[in-house]
Amino acid sequence: MRDSKTFLSAAALIVALVVSALPASAQTGRIGGTIKDTNNQPLKGATVTAENPQASPSSFTATTDDKGRYSIIGLKTGTWKITAVAPGFSPSSGNVPVRSLGAPMPPVDFVLAPGATGPAGALAGVNTKELQAEIQKAMDLANSQQYDAAIVAYQAILTKTPVLTMINGQIAQVQRLQKKYDDAIASYEKVLAADPNNDKSKIEIGMTYLEKGDFAAAEKALLEVASSTSASREVFYNLGEVKFAKAETDEAVKYYQRAVDMDSTWGKPLFKIGLAKLQKADMAGAIETMQKVIAVDPNSAEAAQAKSLIEQLKKG
Numbered sequence: 001m002r003d004s005k006t007f008l009s010a011a012a013l014i015v016a017l018v019v020s021a022l023p024a025s026a027q028t029g030r031i032g033g034t035i036k037d038t039n040n041q042p043l044k045g046a047t048v049t050a051e052n053p054q055a056s057p058s059s060f061t062a063t064t065d066d067k068g069r070y071s072i073i074g075l076k077t078g079t080w081k082i083t084a085v086a087p088g089f090s091p092s093s094g095n096v097p098v099r100s101l102g103a104p105m106p107p108v109d110f111v112l113a114p115g116a117t118g119p120a121g122a123l124a125g126v127n128t129k130e131l132q133a134e135i136q137k138a139m140d141l142a143n144s145q146q147y148d149a150a151i152v153a154y155q156a157i158l159t160k161t162p163v164l165t166m167i168n169g170q171i172a173q174v175q176r177l178q179k180k181y182d183d184a185i186a187s188y189e190k191v192l193a194a195d196p197n198n199d200k201s202k203i204e205i206g207m208t209y210l211e212k213g214d215f216a217a218a219e220k221a222l223l224e225v226a227s228s229t230s231a232s233r234e235v236f237y238n239l240g241e242v243k244f245a246k247a248e249t250d251e252a253v254k255y256y257q258r259a260v261d262m263d264s265t266w267g268k269p270l271f272k273i274g275l276a277k278l279q280k281a282d283m284a285g286a287i288e289t290m291q292k293v294i295a296v297d298p299n300s301a302e303a304a305q306a307k308s309l310i311e312q313l314k315k316g
Contacts, residue, residue: 029098032071033107042068045132046086074197090115142174165194181212218242233262237269267297
């Protein structure tokens with residue numbers, strides 16, 4: 001099962017903002033990339049705005065993590081103006097044709113030069129440096145298990161900057177740590193009210209049901225996402241987690257394999273396939289799969305676990 005605290009221990013938060021609801025029938029795509037300075041150093045807390053007056057919603061905004069990465073999903077196909085800004089740097093922008101999900105999109109990277117600037121788009125008038133500090137404070141409170149204080153801090157950010165609807169997702173993560181599962185699901189639903197195509201929140205609802213012990217609801221929630229053309233590797237991995245928790249190992253392996261088929265370099269589902277083989281006393285198969293984990297994802301936590309497990313199995 002996914003450890004909710006992992007999400008909260010990240011050094012930075014990426015928030016995608018939706019100005020209005022996107023029609024369910026719309027064909028959507030995503031963009032992502034990095035923002036760095038002229039010394040090739042990542043810019044944490046930089047703001048990326050995507051604008052297209054012909055689309056609905058017409059504006060999306062994200063902020064970069066500590067590695068300068070950002071991602072925006074739910075963009076209607078068409079040409080979008082992408083603008084990157086960061087405190088102390090001159091803004092940079094350009095037009096990018098967005099295709100529907102499934103079509104490969106090259107990364108949209110920015111290199112910002114030093115200079116004066118200010119926030120643009122949906123965060124116009126917002127002190128992004130101050131905002132980043134407030135988000136970090138809330139995350140620190142959550143990581144130190146001051147859950148009620150963390151929720152209050154996140155709610156204060158929402159009150160001050162209501163366009164940051166993805167903050168509800170952070171609140172939900174804290175509520176999961178409190179085992180307030182129904183409250184967490186309600187918070188994720190607030191994210192979906194602003195961004196109906198947010199698969200991450202749909203997945204998290206499924207995983208919240210799993211943590212609650214409601215396997216049927218967890219499976220139902222994740223299957224709905226899996227039927228979408230935009231279903232990601234995470235959807236199938238987490239469906240595997242549900243099946244594994246229900247002791248339906250063969251079905252779990254099918255979903256883990258679908259995740260592997262989507263990303264052969266991801267060690268997490270491969271590791272679970274190896275555990276499934278171990279559960280069936282297929283020692284040779286388990287070792288072979290664990291070796292694949294090490295080969296394709298050598299720096300992952302799963303690779304470290306795979307090495308340890310192989311040593312134990314070889315000792316007998």
